[in-house]
Amino acid sequence: xxxxxxxxxxxxxxxxxxxxxxxxxxxxxxxxxxxxxxxxxxxxxxxxxxxxxxxxxxxxxxxxxxxxxxxxxxxxxxxxxxxxxxxxxxxxxxxxxxxxxxxxxxxxxxxxxxxxxxxxxxxxxxxxxxxxxxxxxxxxxxxxxxxxxxxxxxxxxxxxxxxxxxxxxxxxxxxxxxxxxxxxxxxxxxxxxxxxxxxxxxxxxxxxxxxxxxxxxxxxxxxxxxxxxxxxxxxxxxxxxxxxxxxxxxxxxxxxxxxxxxxxxxxxxxxxxxxxxxxxxxxxxxxxxxxxxxxxxxxxxxxxxxxxxxxxxxxxxxxxxxxxxxxxxxxxxxxxxxxxxxxxxxxxxxxxxxxxxxxxxxxxxxxxxxxxxxxxxxxxxxxxxxxxxxxxxx
Ligand SMILES: *Cc1c(COP(=O)(O)O)cnc(C)c1O
Numbered sequence: 209x210x211x212x213x214x215x216x217x218x219x220x221x222x223x224x225x226x227x228x229x230x231x232x233x234x235x236x237x238x239x240x241x242x243x244x245x246x247x248x249x250x251x252x253x254x255x256x257x258x259x260x261x262x263x264x265x266x267x268x269x270x271x272x273x274x275x276x277x278x279x280x281x282x283x284x285x286x287x288x289x290x291x292x293x294x295x296x297x298x299x300x301x302x303x304x305x306x307x308x309x310x311x312x313x314x315x316x317x318x319x320x321x322x323x324x325x326x327x328x329x330x331x332x333x334x335x336x337x338x339x340x341x342x343x344x345x346x347x348x349x350x351x352x353x354x355x356x357x358x359x360x361x362x363x364x365x366x367x368x369x370x371x372x373x374x375x376x377x378x379x380x381x382x383x384x385x386x387x388x389x390x391x392x393x394x395x396x397x398x399x400x401x402x403x404x405x406x407x408x409x410x411x412x413x414x415x416x417x418x419x420x421x422x423x424x425x426x427x428x429x430x431x432x433x434x435x436x437x438x439x440x441x442x443x444x445x446x447x448x449x450x451x452x453x454x455x456x457x458x459x460x461x462x463x464x465x466x467x468x469x470x471x472x473x474x475x476x477x478x479x480x481x482x483x484x485x486x487x488x489x490x491x492x493x494x495x496x497x498x499x500x501x502x503x504x505x506x507x508x509x510x511x512x513x514x515x516x517x518x519x520x521x522x523x524x525x526x527x528x529x530x531x532x533x534x535x536x537x538x539x540x541x542x543x544x545x546x547x548x549x550x551x552x553x554x555x556x557x558x559x560x561x562x563x564x565x566x567x568x569x570x571x572x573x574x575x576x577x578x579x580x581x582x583x584x585x586x587x588x589x590x591x592x593x594x595x596x597x598x599x600x601x602x
Contacts, residue, residue, distance in 0.1 A: 226561065233260025236580050236587040238566065246564045247591035251580040253568065254399070254431050254542070257458035258501045259580035265461045268497035269490065278488040287492040294499050295469065298440040301449065304473040307465065307487025311430030311456035312346025314466035317481060318393070318426045318452045319350060321468070325424060325475050326390030334390035337426075341376045342401030342571065345393065345428055354393060357401070378410050382417065391424035391451075396442040399431035402571030403537045403544030408446050415448040424451040430466070434458035435502045435581055437540035438515050445539070458581075463494035502581055515540050517585055521592045522577065532556065532599060537574065541581055544574040555602050563598035565591055 209217070212227040229241040236259050238246040251257065258265055272287070279285065292305040308314045319337060326334030339345065343356040349368060352360050356374035375384050381392055392414070397405040418425045425448070432442035433455040439445045443453060449471070456466040466486070485491075505511040522543055526536035532552055533545040547553040553573045560567050570576040579588070 228561075235259045235261070236583040236591075244564055246566050247587060247594060248566050249577045249579045249591050250566045250568045251578055252462065254436055254457040254578040255460075256462050257434055257436070257581050258461045258498055259582040262461065262497075262501060262582065264501050265494060265497045268493050269463070272489055272493040276489045278485070278490065280484070281482065281487065285487060285489060285492065287489055287496055288487040291487075291492040291495045291499070292467075294496060294503075295455070295467065298499060298503055299444060299453070299469070301441075301443075301453070301469060301471070303453075303469045303471040305467050305469045306476070306481060306483075307467050307492065308456075308483050309464045309485050309491070310346075310466045311428075311454065312348045312351045312466075313483070313486075314430060314454035314456050314468045315345050315351045315354065315393075315426075315428060316348060317466075317468035318428075318454050318470075319354070319391075320481055321452055321470055321472065321475050322391040322424050322426060324480065325472060328475070329422075332387060334388050334423075335371045336386070336389045337372050338381055338384055338389060338392045339372065339374050340378070340381075340394055340398070341374050342398050342404065343374070343393075343395055343428075344398070344400035346430075378406060378414055381414060385421065385423060389423055391426050392418055393426040393428060395428045395432060396446055397432050397437060397539050397542055399542065399576075400570055402546070402574040403542060403576055404571075405537070405539045406446075411446050412448060415450070424472075426450065426452040426454070428454050430454055430456040432539075432542060434498070435506055435511060435540075436542050436578075438512065440503070440506070442539070459498060460491050460494045461498040463491045465491040465495055505581060511581060514581065514583060514585070514588075518543070518577075518579060518583070518588055521588055525592065525595065528596075529599060532602060533575075538577075541577075541579055543577040544570055545577075547573045547575055549573055552602070556599055559598040559602060560595055563594045565594040565598065567595075 230238045231241050232239040236248045238248050339354050339356045341356045345351040345354040353368035353372045427450040429441050437445050452470045454468050459465050523536050526533050535546045537544045550573050556575050568576040
């Protein structure tokens, strides 16, 4: 059987995938089985934050797996404790962290913290969580329900948990809070929804208002976190200090990990929450290596330079091809070109793939760019050369 036949016969077909067989990666270049090389502007949907085959990450993982991969959370785990310290320190956040295995699972943890806060801190129980239209919070039954896109709430998976509602834009949050609302959960740059950043002063205004009302602010930084927007967290960029922050994608550099961090350290107690794999030696050692690489790039100013260069090149594309794109959107290394329509987005992405450049869709009409934060200027140039080659035929 070919690889495609094998996958189609034995894999549940939940993805529209292509069948290029990538066998190796180096930095922001991927190599297919047939020897073709591809420039990677997707980094596995913001996961390979330090690129492929990063020496620091590879060495850390190799050394760790030869010692201990996993023991249970009933023992203390050295890299887990150190990673929690690193995250809180780099994010300049006075809080404590629970480790999970994915973004959805981190968000589940955030919702549990909020729900218990709402149950135990008020005379009248608070349990409702407000999220935003076009948001994305995950694929578990609860996080799908928290996702503010109707297409996700198919009756196929119903009934969903109660207590979630969506509002159109930040301004509508205010009117929709009632005495049963415990939390508002938002992304600062909506990723899957179309790479749409919110206005900093509007976010700060909302954060202040929620604090006054004792309604928790949960910021889903699963995609924006870990230097993706140019600082450790987008919350640092927006200069807010949310009650709860979730992270995942870029944190392990490809090793599955999720994290929920909160200043309300005493809400959850032993027995309230847990995970078999969450925070094990392998994933947290990987997280430490990723943060070592990225905090180094950030502190040296190199990250800012890379993001500025990527931005310049991307803006060029928006101006040069007004026939295809209406605007350039996003922040840091979380970028998009808003295509004229869905058809244009699809053909830009498939033509780019034919020209050996990996990019992604977001929302209905956004061509999305999520390069590794270690990408070099020459990889950026080569990627955009292929991009122009690809779109010139549209
Ligand atoms: C990807 C993503 C998730 C889901 O993460 P998984 O690891 O796929 O569960 C949740 N929230 C946001 C903002 C995301 O981008």
